Amino acid sequence: xxxxxxxxxxxxxxxxxxxxLFQVSACTGQVKEKSISDNTKNEASKELLAKKxxxxxxxxxxxxxxxxxxxxxxxxxxxxxxxWFGTNGDGIICxxxxxxEKITIADVSPRIRVLEIKExxxxxxxxxxxxxxxxxxxxxxxxxxxxxxxxGENEEIWGLTIDKNGLIWVGSIGGVSHFDGEKFIPFSxxxxxxxxxxxxxxxxxxxxxxxxxxxxxxxxxxGNGIFKxxxxxxxxxxxxxxxxxxxxxxxxxxxxxxxxxxxxxGGASKFDGKTFTNFTKDxxxxxxxxxxxxxxxxxxIWFTAEGYGVxxxxxxxxxxxxxxxxxxTNVVQSIFEDNKGQLWFGTWQGLCIFDGEKFVNANEIETxxx
Numbered sequence: 001x002x003x004x005x006x007x008x009x010x011x012x013x014x015x016x017x018x019x020x021l022f023q024v025s026a027c028t029g030q031v032k033e034k035s036i037s038d039n040t041k042n043e044a045s046k047e048l049l050a051k052k053x054x055x056x057x058x059x060x061x062x063x064x065x066x067x068x069x070x071x072x073x074x075x076x077x078x079x080x081x082x083x084w085f086g087t088n089g090d091g092i093i094c095x096x097x098x099x100x101e102k103i104t105i106a107d108v109s110p111r112i113r114v115l116e117i118k119e120x121x122x123x124x125x126x127x128x129x130x131x132x133x134x135x136x137x138x139x140x141x142x143x144x145x146x147x148x149x150x151x152g153e154n155e156e157i158w159g160l161t162i163d164k165n166g167l168i169w170v171g172s173i174g175g176v177s178h179f180d181g182e183k184f185i186p187f188s189x190x191x192x193x194x195x196x197x198x199x200x201x202x203x204x205x206x207x208x209x210x211x212x213x214x215x216x217x218x219x220x221x222x223g224n225g226i227f228k229x230x231x232x233x234x235x236x237x238x239x240x241x242x243x244x245x246x247x248x249x250x251x252x253x254x255x256x257x258x259x260x261x262x263x264x265x266g267g268a269s270k271f272d273g274k275t276f277t278n279f280t281k282d283x284x285x286x287x288x289x290x291x292x293x294x295x296x297x298x299x300x301i302w303f304t305a306e307g308y309g310v311x312x313x314x315x316x317x318x319x320x321x322x323x324x325x326x327x328x329t330n331v332v333q334s335i336f337e338d339n340k341g342q343l344w345f346g347t348w349q350g351l352c353i354f355d356g357e358k359f360v361n362a363n364e365i366e367t368x369x370x
Contacts, residue, residue: 055068055069055070056069056070056348057070057329057348057349058349059349059350060328060329060349060350060361061328061347061349061350061351061352061361061362061363062350062351062361062362062363062369062370063350063351064085064093064100064351064369065100065369065370067087067090067093067100067102068085068087068090068093068350068351069089069090070087070088070089070090070348071087071088071333071334071346071347071348072085072086072087072088072333072334072346072351073086073087073088073113073114073115073333073334073346074086074114074115074116074117074334074336075117075334075336075344075346076117076118076119076125076336077336077338077339078119078123078125079119079123080123080138081097081339082094082095082096082097083095083338084117084125085346086114086115086116086117086127086129087113087114088113088114088333089111089112089113090102090110090111091103091108091109091110091111091112091114092105092112092114092127092134095368095369100368100369103141105134105141105143107143108129108131108134108141108143109130109131112129112130112131113129113130113156114127114128114129114130115128115129115130115156115157115158115160116128116157116158116159116160117160118160118161118162119162120162120166120168121162121166123138124136124137124138126160126162126168128157128158128159128160128170129155129156129157130154130155130156130157131143131145131155132144132145132146132150132155132157133145133150133157133160133170133179144179144182144183144184148182148183148184149177149183149184149185149186150170150172150174150177150184151172151174151175151177151184151186151204152172152173152174152175152202152204153173153174154173155172155173156172156173157170157171157172158171158172158173158205158206158207158208159171159172159176159206159207159208159209159219159220160209161209161210161211161217163211163215163217164211164215168180168181169187169209169217170184171205171206171207171208171209171219172205172206173201173202173204173205174202174204175187175188175189175204175205175206176188176189176206176209176219189206189219189221189227189234190227190234190236192236193224194223194224194225194238194239194240194246197223197224197246198223198246198247199222199223199224200222200223200247200264201222202222203222203223203224204222205221205222206219206220206221206222207220207221207222207248207249208220208248208249208250208251210251210252210253212253212257212259213253213257214230215230216228216229216230217229217230218251218253218259220248220249220250220251221248222247223246223247224238224246225237225238225239225243225246225248226243226248226251226261242271242275242276243261243276244261244263244266244267244269244276244278244280244281245263245264245265245266245267247263247264247265247266248261248262248263248264249262249263249264249289249290249291250262250290250291250292250293250303251293252293252294252295252301254295254299254301255295255299257272257273258270258271258272259271259272259273260293260301260303261276262289262290262291262292262293262303263288263289263290264288264289265288265289266278266280266281266288267279267280267281267285267287267288267289267290267305268280268285268290268303268305268311279318284318285305285308285311285318285320286305286308286320287305287306287307287308288305288306289305289306289307290303290304290305290306291303291304291306292304292332292333292334292335294335294336294337296337296341296343297337297341299314299315300312300313300314300315301313302335302343303335304331304332304333304335306331307330307331308320308322308330309321309322309323309325309327309330309332310322310327310332310335310345321354321359325357325358325359326352326358326359326360327345327347327352327359328347328348328349328350328352328359329347329348329349331347331348332345332346332347333346333347333348334346342354342365342366344362345359350362351369353365353366
């Protein structure tokens with residue numbers, strides 16, 4: 001991919017976007033539960049296994065024993081230390097310290113997409129998926145969707161957060177809702193709309209939701225900029241008042257209170273409460289499509305630029321990482337730090353871990369991911 005010119009990258013991304021949106025993927029055989037004892041497989045058997053994986057891209061780095069055909073879209077490590085992997089079309093995968101397994105949930109498709117994972121103060125783990133909202137209480141999984149009032153033509157949830165008061169905010173294809181534990185309660189956004197909006201999925205979709213340190217809720221829409229909400233008052237951020245691009249893709253508040261915003265066509269920017277700084281427009285970074293913003297325990301800001309790899313900002317300078325630094329591909333879909341301080345990256349060609357200098361196959365450090 002690094003040898004592709006910009007036009008080729010753009011065309012490839014468009015094709016893959018269509019594939020992902022319509023969930024076009026080949027069928028694979030049944031995935032079996034895997035235990036640590038399976039790690040005794042030799043290199044020849046691992047190569048044979050890799051050849052048998054019916055994946056969209058060759059999985060150069062581990063794909064969790066063949067359980068991931070596309071990529072890991074989101075990670076979470078819960079308060080008990082369990083690793084949760086939310087995949088793009090292959091459901092939920094969990095490692096509990098002993099067993100790596102694909103989770104089977106009654107009446108839920110094994111091919112669900114998992115777009116968000118959050119944990120509440122009681123230790124319940126919540127999953128925003130293509131089949132609705134799923135709750136795991138440590139013992140069982142329970143699904144909430146249309147029958148509990150989730151709005152929209154389908155049950156796909158993109159935005160999910162739990163605020164300081166324990167209120168669950170849900171952004172779905174049909175709009176924003178609050179979830180009270182049993183049912184969804186509609187939450188209406190203002191009717192204001194940007195000129196010539198470019199909705200990718202739905203004019204009601206909110207793709208990302210965060211709460212900042214001041215208690216303001218930020219709601220990233222599908223093509224209609226960002227709404228801020230606090231104590232009944234709304235503010236609408238668009239290109240007319242400083243937003244880089246109305247097609248926002250991701251948002252993060254860092255430990256200093258800055259808001260980082262990734263977009264589809266305007267690159268990456270930082271908002272300090274008064275001024276937007278557009279690092280892409282200023283020529284500091286490359287890549288107009290940016291997302292997966294993550295702040296590590298050292299205060300570094302990480303994010304991806306589609307087709308251009310990964311950036312790290314240390315508060316002063318940006319460091320650019322690509323396949324030259326060990327990435328299998330310059331298309332990365334998720335970033336996560338575990339409780340060991342290890343940074344994980346979910347790419348289109350497997351999972352890797354950053355060792356402080358370069359990216360290595362995750363199974364070289366965490367052998368249970370084989």
